Amino acid sequence: MSPEQVAQFDESTIFGAPLSASLLHGGGGSQLSVWILSIAMILAMTASQLITQRQIMARSLSGEAVATPLMGPQKVLLYSLPVVFGVGGIVFPIGVLIYWTTTNLWTMGQQFAVRWDRMGP
8 A cells, every 4th residue: 555545544534433443542533433433333243243153053053963062162152252352342443343344244144145045035
């Protein structure tokens, strides 16, 4: 990237919150908009990640697989990873939160499409 592009990115905002700001490190702009946008993105990111993981597990697990000892660690990861990313989200810039949220929502939509295709209309 050119120095001009880097400067443009550094000055970019969404809803009054700089893309480089995070929940813990404001980075200019309206602190209230940074807080609101960060919290909304963190909640959307963790919720979509949890829903997507549940979709994947429901699609790939048969009745016998649920009874195996490997299901315990799988469930721990299912619930702990969204919490870890949610808590970690307080230090990530808003630009990263937007990327993760949109990627998670896209993946969740793909999983809905795959499940719908297998179930039939």
